[in-house]
Amino acid sequence: MNKLKSTGALLGTALLAFGAAPAQAATAVDQALVARGEYLARLGDCVACHSAPGGKPFAGGLPMTTPLGRIYTTNITPDPATGIGGYTQAAFNRAMREGVAKDGHNLYPAMPYPSYAKVNDADLTALYAYFMHGVPAVRQANRASDIRWPMNMRWPLKLWNLVFLEKAVYKEKPGQGAAWNRGAYLVQGLGHCGSCHTPRGVGFQEKALDEGGKAFLAGALLDGWYASNLTGEHNVGLGRWSAADIAGFLKDGANRHATAFGPMSEVIHNSTQAMTDGDLAAMAAYLKSLPAQGGNGAPPYAYDARTTTVALQRPAGNAGARLYATYCMQCHGADGRGVAPLLAPLAGNPNVLERDASSLINVTLHGTPDLVIRGIPAPYPMPKYAAILSDRDVAEVLTFIRASWNNSAPAVSPDAVEKLRRE
Structure with missing residues (x-):
């Protein structure tokens, strides 16, 4: 009897050990996915918009001024009652790419979902893993906007999406190298650079979503700040900047041409300084490829004191x-x-x-x-x-x-x- 017990115990131990390996491997994969999602959330600078001054990270409540009135960012922690804890992967993807919340209401395009529509499935899966398993849940109710009726009705945003939203995930451009395509994917997608640096039309839509449009990243006034021209324009753009100048600015917030200030300080503080050198170089390579647009109409700048x-x-x-x-x-x-x-x-x-x-x-x-x-x-x-x-x-x-x-x-x-x- 003791021998049978001993044999059973040994067999049970062996089976447990055999089963533990896959479980540990799965846990390791999950943690790697969460870590990857955390990096991608940095690229998207999600914390900047979804955290109020003095508030908990990702709990929302930051006021944002729009042409219609003030809105407040939402709680994106995994709290099931007030955050996104009840979201499935599919619901999360829909909110990111189409600007539609789990309950079906449309999000204002202050949420840069026209840019996030370009993010691929693998990256959205990692982001979902991070927000569900790497972010502490915070119970904080979302605040209603200050926009008055009837302008606060959401159904017109369905028409806005129909006219202005492009739902295609980014596809690599043939004839361009891997670095250029990686840079384009980051600038147009999670980096959502166009949200600030591209002028907007009468419907508050970005006039261009990629390098195919002349207005793309040509500079824009937003909330009292003028987001710089990021094209190859000589005077007000990046025409005099090298790729190393651009990467250094994103990494350190300053270079020989300029120093970050205003909202760009937050982008560098929360996002770009944490990027890998490879991703910074890719973004710089893409930005340096953009032809000159906009400008101040003056001859090319030359120093004279x-x-x-x-x-x-x-x-x-x-x-x-x-x-x-x-x-x-x-x-x-x-x-x-x-x-x-x-x-x-x-x-x-x-x-x-x-x-x-x-x-x-x-x-x-x-x-x-x-x-x-x-x-x-x-x-x-x-x-x-x-x-x-x-x-x-x-x-x-x-x-x-x-x-x-x-x-x-x-x-x-x-x-x-x-x-x-x-x-």
């Missing part, structure tokens, strides 16, 4: 020069070249050359948010001048900067400053 030097030597008769010498020159220099990448250059900076000065006004009034790269805060953030400089002061100093070092950009009016300060 002669008139600026004279103005700064005799600032008494030039209010903008006087303000620059008082508040700006210590960091950005008399030559306007700053100390890149620590202190942004102003001479030839694409953001300075852009016809729309909204971003310059906003960053002068409100400064730059904290940018932490690999655990180290940026040492010289732009200070806030809203309480120090009047609307006329801001207009005059920015007009001086935009006219200096051969920048040749339009003047800034006090009315434009007052409008953005009020908004």
Whole structure:
């Protein structure tokens, strides 16, 4: 009897051991899938929109301004009552690609599902695994929008999707290399760069979703900030940037041409600094391939400091020069070249050359948010001048900067400053 028990025990142990291997392997595969999903969620910068200031990650509640009124982002934690815990993979895919929630209501296209429609099945599977198994559940009810009836009705969004939504998953372009196609997939898909950097039409739709449209990534005004031109345009785009310049900017938030500020700071803080060097290089390769579009209509920029030097030597008769010498020159220099990448250059900076000065006004009034790269805060953030400089002061100093070092950009009016300060 004891021998039979011993034999049974040994047999049971052997069977358990035999069965444990596949279970452990499955767990390992699942964890790898969750880790892959976490990386992809970084690429999509999901945390930036679905987390309110001071709130729990992915629990929603961030206010977003639209032409119709303010909406609030949703809870995408796996809480079954208030989040997406009840979503199947199919329901998750539909929300990502078509902007339709589990209960059938349409999401506002502030959710960049026209870009996410290009994401392939394997990546959506990994994202689903991460949000279901790698994100802590948070019970936080979603907040209704501030859009009033009848504009808050969702059914017209079905018509919007019918007209503007392209449902095709990204397909590699023949004749292009693997790096180019990877970069195109990231820029057009999870990176959803066009959501900010592509101008929108009368229906608030992006005017182009890929390089086949002239407006794609040609720069756009959004929520008081002007998202830069990312095409090969010489003055306001990436025409003077090398692929290494682009990859370095996405990794570190600064390079010899410019420094990140405004919403782009959050993109770098939450998303692009965590990307692999291979993915950064792929995005840079794709962006460098885009032909020049948009621009400020000026000849190709060439540095010239002669008139600026004279103005700064005799600032008494030039209010903008006087303000620059008082508040700006210590960091950005008399030559306007700053100390890149620590202190942004102003001479030839694409953001300075852009016809729309909204971003310059906003960053002068409100400064730059904290940018932490690999655990180290940026040492010289732009200070806030809203309480120090009047609307006329801001207009005059920015007009001086935009006219200096051969920048040749339009003047800034006090009315434009007052409008953005009020908004």
